[in-house]
Amino acid sequence: MSGNRSKVAAYFDNTVLPSSIKFLGIASRLRNQVIATITLLTLLVAIFQAEVLTANALEYSTSRALLESLPREAKIFLAATIGPFIHQGPRHLTDNLGILLVAGAYLEYQYDRGHLYTFYLGVGYLAAWAPLAMGSVGSVGASGVTFGLTSWLLVHSISRLLEMGYDGVLDLRALHFAAVFFGLVKAQETVTILNMLDGADDVTHFIGAFIGLFLGIKFVLDYHDIKIWRSRSVSQIVTFYFTVWEYYPF
Secondary structure, three states: HHHHEEEEEEEHHHHHHHHHHHHHHHHHHHHHHHHHHHHHHHHHHHHHHHHHHHHHHHOOHHHHHHHHHHOOHHHHHHHHOOOOHHHHHHHHHHHHHHHHOOOOOOHHHHHHHHHHHHHHHHHHHHHHHHHHHOOOOOOOOOHHHHHHHHHHHHHHHHHHHHHHHHHOOOOOOOHHHHHHHHHHHHHHHHHHHOOOOOHHHHHHHHHHHHHHHHHHHHHHHOOOOOOOOOOOHHHHHHHHHHHHHOOOOO
């Protein structure tokens, strides 16, 4: 009996314990590599929970009902300040969480947390402010960001497939191919929105995808260390644009 116990203890010490430690180590490294995605997911869930608690405290049936009851000025203020972080209901939240989890984790793993944080804030607020500039009460939610993320994901995953095909590298090719497919599905949705642009939400989604595409191209060029701007600076390009606008107004 003691011999069996010794064998079990030895098996645990020599096989199970090292494997468990190795697995925990891999999980820890993976968590650190996608910590920004995890942080944003947690933040969005926490903010939505605060919305629900506030709605219940004020005796509204849902957080959406609370948001819809607000006066126009309050809706504009919310959209302009915390629009990219609040949602109108569980489905609205979960749809964005799913895309953020897939696209955010993939892109953060390829780049770093700084790129993801910058992208979220930049695209999120520009997409949220676009309807406000058009006179709307604005749109809330992370949808502008998620549409932008899928544009960036599509550009990056295609570049990685081309790079791997050129170098003859097979490792992770299936992952990048899946990312291309995911990005193409969302790109088709963006084209559909463009064909039937109606309301602040559609404007936010399209602007997010549009900005995400251009930021994605920039990030991909930096990722592969490709320089196309030469000596022309961003300020020179902006000056040229406004010169054209002055002489040839649309």
